[in-house]
Amino acid sequence: MLDIALLRKDIAAVAARLKTRPFDLDIEAFNALESERRSVQMRTEELQAKRNALSKQVGLLKGKGEDASAVLAEVAAIPEQVKALEGQLSNIQLRLQTYMLNIPNVPHESVPAGRSADDNVEVRRWGTPRAFDFEVRDHVDVGAALGLDFETAAKIAGSRFALMRGSVARLHRHSRRSCSTCRPSSMGTPSATRRTSSMRTACSARPSCRSSATTCSG
Numbered sequence: 001m002l003d004i005a006l007l008r009k010d011i012a013a014v015a016a017r018l019k020t021r022p023f024d025l026d027i028e029a030f031n032a033l034e035s036e037r038r039s040v041q042m043r044t045e046e047l048q049a050k051r052n053a054l055s056k057q058v059g060l061l062k063g064k065g066e067d068a069s070a071v072l073a074e075v076a077a078i079p080e081q082v083k084a085l086e087g088q089l090s091n092i093q094l095r096l097q098t099y100m101l102n103i104p105n106v107p108h109e110s111v112p113a114g115r116s117a118d119d120n121v122e123v124r125r126w127g128t129p130r131a132f133d134f135e136v137r138d139h140v141d142v143g144a145a146l147g148l149d150f151e152t153a154a155k156i157a158g159s160r161f162a163l164m165r166g167s168v169a170r171l172h173r174h175s176r177r178s179c180s181t182c183r184p185s186s187m188g189t190p191s192a193t194r195r196t197s198s199m200r201t202a203c204s205a206r207p208s209c210r211s212s213a214t215t216c217s218g
Contacts, residue, residue, distance in 0.1 A: 001100050004100060022113075029099065033099060040085055041089065147164060148162040149162060
């Protein structure tokens with residue numbers, strides 16, 4: 001997820017870079033959320049300052065032997081107002097988080113603009129590509145038979161990622177444990193990122209398995 005400070009500093013520059021992906025950043029939506037957040041925070045700070053000022057006033061009134069009940073009643077009402085504003089702020093922060101989770105990474109300035117892999121620019125070549133006397137299979141076809149799960153990975157992280165299962169995952173982890181292992185992608189869609197921060201271990205028969213990406217089947 002991008003640092004929100006980047007958007008607060010220069011959202012136009014971020015939007016311009018994202019457009020090369022291409023991705024259209026909703027600047028108006030962000031500005032509206034930020035304006036709402038600042039308004040609530042400002043109102044909260046004003047109430048807190050007011051409570052402090054009134055509390056001092058109560059002390060002065062009592063010191064003079066005067067009635068401070070009206071001021072005390074006003075002070076007593078402030079915490080409830082602050083609590084309501086804090087609830088509003090939490091809601092705004094959640095909406096901001098959802099907004100940020102749906103923004104892709106900003107491409108580096110050296111990355112050429114393009115809509116697909118066909119727009120990639122060849123930087124250099126080394127050696128001569130090998131020629132084979134048999135039909136070369138796609139890595140997806142080869143990997144699926146070995147334990148690479150592209151379908152599930154697409155649901156979690158989007159395209160171009162894979163889960164490692166079984167022997168290929170154990171090989172990757174240099175482990176010979178008797179486990180049904182699943183190594184998840186380090187990337188995730190916004191919804192998957194919100195729902196799970198990690199894949200939990202479900203291991204009752206194999207106490208030696210402690211990996212957060214391991215599920216032991218007994």
